[in-house]
Amino acid sequence: MSGPNDGSGDLPDPGEVELEWNSDSHLRDVIDEYMDSFEPGPDDTAGVRERILKIVREDIRRGPATRLTTERGNPFAIADASVRSIVRDAVDAVDGIRARSVEVTPAGEPQGSAAEVSLTVAMRAGVSFTPTAEVVRTKVAEALVSQLGIPATTIDIVAEDVYVD
Amino acid sequence: MAREDDRFDIVTLVVRAREGDIEAFEALVDRYETKLLRFAWRTLGDKQDAEDVVQDTLVQAWKSLTALAEPAAFGTWIYRMASNRCTDVLRRRMARPAEAQDPADMGHHADGTASVENSVEARTALQHFSQVIQTLSSEQRVTWVLHQLEGLSYSEVATTLGISEGSVRGRIHRARVAIAEGMEGWI
Numbered sequence: 001m002s003g004p005n006d007g008s009g010d011l012p013d014p015g016e017v018e019l020e021w022n023s024d025s026h027l028r029d030v031i032d033e034y035m036d037s038f039e040p041g042p043d044d045t046a047g048v049r050e051r052i053l054k055i056v057r058e059d060i061r062r063g064p065a066t067r068l069t070t071e072r073g074n075p076f077a078i079a080d081a082s083v084r085s086i087v088r089d090a091v092d093a094v095d096g097i098r099a100r101s102v103e104v105t106p107a108g109e110p111q112g113s114a115a116e117v118s119l120t121v122a123m124r125a126g127v128s129f130t131p132t133a134e135v136v137r138t139k140v141a142e143a144l145v146s147q148l149g150i151p152a153t154t155i156d157i158v159a160e161d162v163y164v165d
Numbered sequence: 166m167a168r169e170d171d172r173f174d175i176v177t178l179v180v181r182a183r184e185g186d187i188e189a190f191e192a193l194v195d196r197y198e199t200k201l202l203r204f205a206w207r208t209l210g211d212k213q214d215a216e217d218v219v220q221d222t223l224v225q226a227w228k229s230l231t232a233l234a235e236p237a238a239f240g241t242w243i244y245r246m247a248s249n250r251c252t253d254v255l256r257r258r259m260a261r262p263a264e265a266q267d268p269a270d271m272g273h274h275a276d277g278t279a280s281v282e283n284s285v286e287a288r289t290a291l292q293h294f295s296q297v298i299q300t301l302s303s304e305q306r307v308t309w310v311l312h313q314l315e316g317l318s319y320s321e322v323a324t325t326l327g328i329s330e331g332s333v334r335g336r337i338h339r340a341r342v343a344i345a346e347g348m349e350g351w352i
Contacts, residue, residue, distance in 0.1 A: 039203060
């Protein structure tokens with residue numbers, strides 16, 4: 001991949017350079033000591049982690065919402081992330097299945113009184129798709145009714161990957 | 166901190182995180198935060214700057230996850246963002262008057278115990294080495310740290326930085342020459 005302008009011209013053989021560089025044990029010791037000087041411990045990362053997640057949580061609170069309608073026809077909105085979480089938890093509860101992408105689209109008449117669900121999943125090797133997909137559909141439908149009061153009109157499932165425990 | 170959630174593979178975590186699953190994103194943070202902080206700290210030699218780079222990188226990753234076409238490439242993608250930020254920090258430093266780095270503040274383990282164990286000569290060589298590292302160009306320094314300290318191959322560094330393998334080889338060679346010359350008489 002090297003080209004005329006990539007700065008690699010007239011360089012010695014990489015193997016020779018590697019050998020010469022690595023044979024200098026004193027320099028190697030200094031480099032090792034330098035590396036050890038910058039080894040983060042758990043306390044070093046805890047503060048950064050909290051600052052990052054605080055920003056992310058704020059971002060989620062400002063995120064888009066799914067507009068739905070109650071049985072009595074009253075509209076309400078719930079964060080997309082929360083709706084997806086309900087579906088993901090239902091999918092993950094099925095043995096051998098892990099939710100990946102989840103899409104919940106308002107449907108029904110009036111609009112939002114039901115939902116169309118599309119999801120992709122990873123399946124454990126050896127799990128039979130058809131009967132397991134039926135279990136997933138049942139669990140997702142139950143979760144949407146029990147937690148949002150909304151029935152699912154369709155639940156499309158695509159198995160896009162296989163995993164091994 | 167044994168918080169890392171290893172139930173899910175990287176693709177699952179990325180797909181879920183970009184759809185607003187904060188637990189999946191937390192798992193990504195747990196997997197990469199320490200590695201990124203170590204890389205940035207070694208590259209910049211300053212813990213506060215390194216923490217800022219890691220925070221900026223992971224927050225930006227959260228905001229632009231949908232732009233990542235191939236979720237399996239998350240690791241390379243995030244290292245490239247961190248590398249670019251480190252390069253920016255180094256360039257900004259070079260544009261300002263030189264900041265003297267207090268060698269006693271170089272590492273968080275510099276607690277006095279180590280200095281008793283180390284010979285005066287060794288401490289001096291380390292301090293001098295840290296100054297030599299600062300004379301490398303920002304691109305050489307980032308490239309050299311990725312290869313020499315983080316253990317990435319030439320090919321992996323090239324993919325991470327989005328440059329040719331020949332360019333990587335050239336930068337590392339020049340960095341090594343500069344380090345060897347800078348350390349002459351010290352080792």
